Amino acid sequence: MRAPLGLRAALISLLLCIGLLCVWQVGTARVGATVKLDPDYARLMGITVTQGKSAMPGPADVGAKIWQHLKDPFYDRGTNDKGIGIQLLYSIARVLTGYLLAIAAAVPIGFVIGMSPLMARALNPFIQVLKPISPLAWMPLALYTIKDSSLSAIFVIFICSVWPMLLNTAFGVASVRREWLNVAKTLEMSPARTALRVILPAAAPTILTGMRISIGIAWLVIVAAEMLVGGTGIGYFVWNEWNNLSITNVIVAILCIGFVGMLLDQLMAGLLRLVTYAD
Amino acid sequence: MSFESRLHADAGLAAKTCSCGRHSSQAVHSAAHASQEQRLDRMIEAAVVRAILPDDRTRRALFAKLGAATALAAISQFFPLRGATEVFAQTAPPEKQDLKVGFIPITCATPIIMAHPMGFYAKHKLNVEVVKTAGWAVIRDKTLNGEYDAAHMLSPMPIAMTLGVGSTAIPYTMPAVENINGQAITLAIKHKEKTDPKGWKGFKFAVPFDYSMHNYLLRYFLAEHGLDPDRDVQIRAIPPPEMVANLRAGNIDGFLAPDPVNQRAVYDGVAFIHTLSKEIWDRHPCCAFAASKEFITANPNTYAALLKSIIEATAFAARPENRKQIAEAIAPANYLNQPVTVVEQVLTGRFADGLGNVKNVPDRIDFDPFPWESFAVWIMTQMKRWGQIKGEVNYASIAKEVFLATDTTKLMLEAGLKPPSTTSKTFVVMGKEFDPTQPEAYIASFAIKRAS
Numbered sequence A: 001m002r003a004p005l006g007l008r009a010a011l012i013s014l015l016l017c018i019g020l021l022c023v024w025q026v027g028t029a030r031v032g033a034t035v036k037l038d039p040d041y042a043r044l045m046g047i048t049v050t051q052g053k054s055a056m057p058g059p060a061d062v063g064a065k066i067w068q069h070l071k072d073p074f075y076d077r078g079t080n081d082k083g084i085g086i087q088l089l090y091s092i093a094r095v096l097t098g099y100l101l102a103i104a105a106a107v108p109i110g111f112v113i114g115m116s117p118l119m120a121r122a123l124n125p126f127i128q129v130l131k132p133i134s135p136l137a138w139m140p141l142a143l144y145t146i147k148d149s150s151l152s153a154i155f156v157i158f159i160c161s162v163w164p165m166l167l168n169t170a171f172g173v174a175s176v177r178r179e180w181l182n183v184a185k186t187l188e189m190s191p192a193r194t195a196l197r198v199i200l201p202a203a204a205p206t207i208l209t210g211m212r213i214s215i216g217i218a219w220l221v222i223v224a225a226e227m228l229v230g231g232t233g234i235g236y237f238v239w240n241e242w243n244n245l246s247i248t249n250v251i252v253a254i255l256c257i258g259f260v261g262m263l264l265d266q267l268m269a270g271l272l273r274l275v276t277y278a279d
Numbered sequence B: 001m002s003f004e005s006r007l008h009a010d011a012g013l014a015a016k017t018c019s020c021g022r023h024s025s026q027a028v029h030s031a032a033h034a035s036q037e038q039r040l041d042r043m044i045e046a047a048v049v050r051a052i053l054p055d056d057r058t059r060r061a062l063f064a065k066l067g068a069a070t071a072l073a074a075i076s077q078f079f080p081l082r083g084a085t086e087v088f089a090q091t092a093p094p095e096k097q098d099l100k101v102g103f104i105p106i107t108c109a110t111p112i113i114m115a116h117p118m119g120f121y122a123k124h125k126l127n128v129e130v131v132k133t134a135g136w137a138v139i140r141d142k143t144l145n146g147e148y149d150a151a152h153m154l155s156p157m158p159i160a161m162t163l164g165v166g167s168t169a170i171p172y173t174m175p176a177v178e179n180i181n182g183q184a185i186t187l188a189i190k191h192k193e194k195t196d197p198k199g200w201k202g203f204k205f206a207v208p209f210d211y212s213m214h215n216y217l218l219r220y221f222l223a224e225h226g227l228d229p230d231r232d233v234q235i236r237a238i239p240p241p242e243m244v245a246n247l248r249a250g251n252i253d254g255f256l257a258p259d260p261v262n263q264r265a266v267y268d269g270v271a272f273i274h275t276l277s278k279e280i281w282d283r284h285p286c287c288a289f290a291a292s293k294e295f296i297t298a299n300p301n302t303y304a305a306l307l308k309s310i311i312e313a314t315a316f317a318a319r320p321e322n323r324k325q326i327a328e329a330i331a332p333a334n335y336l337n338q339p340v341t342v343v344e345q346v347l348t349g350r351f352a353d354g355l356g357n358v359k360n361v362p363d364r365i366d367f368d369p370f371p372w373e374s375f376a377v378w379i380m381t382q383m384k385r386w387g388q389i390k391g392e393v394n395y396a397s398i399a400k401e402v403f404l405a406t407d408t409t410k411l412m413l414e415a416g417l418k419p420p421s422t423t424s425k426t427f428v429v430m431g432k433e434f435d436p437t438q439p440e441a442y443i444a445s446f447a448i449k450r451a452s
Helices: A005-031 A059-071 A084-115 A117-130 A135-146 A149-174 A178-186 A189-229 A234-243 A249-274 B026-052 B056-067 B068-078 B081-086 B107-114 B136-144 B156-163 B213-224 B240-248 B261-267 B292-297 B301-320 B320-330 B340-348 B375-383 B395-402 B404-416 B438-443
Strands: B100-103 B127-130 B148-156 B172-177 B180-183 B185-189 B204-207 B236-238 B253-260 B271-276 B286-294 B350-352 B358-360 B365-367 B428-429 B432-434
Touching: A005 A059, A005 B395, A059 A249, A084 A117, A084 A149, A084 A234, A117 A149, A117 B428, A135 A149, A135 B136, A135 B365, A149 B240, A178 A189, A189 A234, A189 A249, A234 A249, A234 B240, A234 B340, A249 B404, B026 B395, B056 B180, B068 B100, B100 B107, B100 B136, B107 B148, B107 B286, B107 B320, B107 B340, B107 B365, B127 B213, B136 B148, B136 B156, B136 B286, B136 B404, B148 B156, B156 B240, B156 B286, B156 B375, B172 B292, B172 B301, B172 B395, B172 B404, B180 B320, B185 B213, B185 B261, B213 B236, B213 B253, B213 B375, B240 B253, B240 B261, B253 B261, B261 B271, B261 B340, B261 B350, B261 B365, B292 B301, B292 B375, B301 B320, B301 B365, B301 B404, B301 B432, B340 B350, B375 B395, B375 B428
Parallel strands: B100 B127, B100 B148, B204 B236, B204 B253
Antiparallel strands: B148 B286, B172 B286, B180 B365, B185 B253, B185 B271, B350 B358, B428 B432
């Protein structure tokens, strides 16, 4: 008799996790050779030099740090020192603003492109040129023209999350089955009603797939954008801790970024399941 | 020590003896201030006269012929001298109280940063938010777009911005230098045998920004040792926080960087300090407090209050006995985000050099707000020497326009400090005298240069 698939998978995941942690622990626990130092000199140096400790923290250090952050995620000790919870909220707010704006732009334009082969051809060159531009390449231009760094970050989120949604919407709309459209025509439905009652539900799974890809990209980009403009957000947190060469805090931030990214993705996956239909 | 600040760590600001606390009685205080005001008037008159009659011989001839009083009266016919002297005398409330000032987390920014936790801004009724910023290009753009009212910059940046090199041309001003000295050439520990710069061919160096004293000092240093900084080595701009990580990874062999980066690299055991920048040019300027011309003309009172806070903070930082206390105030995550020992080693000048020695150099970093116009001229000669600017350069007038030495003089007097009586001076860089009146001859005297 075999255990259910889910249980077996969970077991393997757990073993992998323990294995990784062991490798990590062994890799960082080694204490390097230390030379005998003059105590006066040693007092001025860091522990990497004086105790030969690896600059890379072990899992226990990171665990302790995570606990410390979780205990007090919302502290505010001035403009440049806020808790990791506040930073994450700043980032999420930026991502959602840029992302919602992108939805507002991408879905209608995608509809137009999907329904009109003429517009599809006319807009295609623009989309093809703009799509592959790295979001951070927009940053100097945005800072210069928008003249506001947080709006610039939102703009960068917008510009990079708009393309997958736009293309997926256009594709979804264009590939709605001809028969369904013909039925709508026979029933003399108005174009607006056809769009809302026939095309939208039919294309919804494709549109949501595009939205799921986009939220992933938006979350990837926000960290880089915030590292560049600074101020607030999880990207700024990573940069600030890099500045202090605190690998422990950087790892904590990486884990947080991964966790929030996963949550956002799961949220979109849940929505996608709601609109999926069997053909 | 050239400054005497009335601010002492222990003394409160409340008057004990006279209204400012520096004089034995109110009468002595009034007398001192009256003479200070007269001196101020004279200095401003002198500055105006110099501006109107820039040629020394003409001016002297005119004054000899008419007598000083008549000449001044004649000049004040078409230039209201009273107006000019009164701009700073007034103590009107600032037009704008909530300000944002950007900084890069390095010890050069000490006065700008410490003025926040230590209350120098609050004393002048300003509510300043000091905002940590990721890099020089970002701080420049955020100041250009008005998000920051003023900012910590590298002293060549306001000149570059005014000239329009590397960005659009915007009239910029630099009313105060932050720190002097305080930089170092730091090499990766694997090069500890290569102490002679002649053996550095093929090295990859980092400097914080193209328009930085670091870039010019490193180029100068290498060229003096016979290395062409463009052909024999590679120099790239890397933001200070990323320097140690890059050095550790072996991407660069060394850097001429601001502190605490140098000391941090030593602290982490990856580098040693080869040359302190004071050994290249003692008392060289580095970072600066800068604001756009638009800001200072639209908000003269705010500007005066802000500059006064900075000047007082700088004077406070110049006193060695205050340095430990400052290190503790600016090391936390809200400001520099560095271990206190690292910041303390930089500020007190008692530091580990990375090779096992403890060194004691009290003026490793020092603070002096005075923006000597000759500093600006030197910076422009190096910009031209390395091809960043080309053609005719009006050294003296740009220096005067950007480095607001006269404003600093006035406010230093008001803050009870002793400013120098001239705005230009000669100095020595690696044994070579620099004469600010002969910039072109200076450039021509170098064997290694890009300018033709």
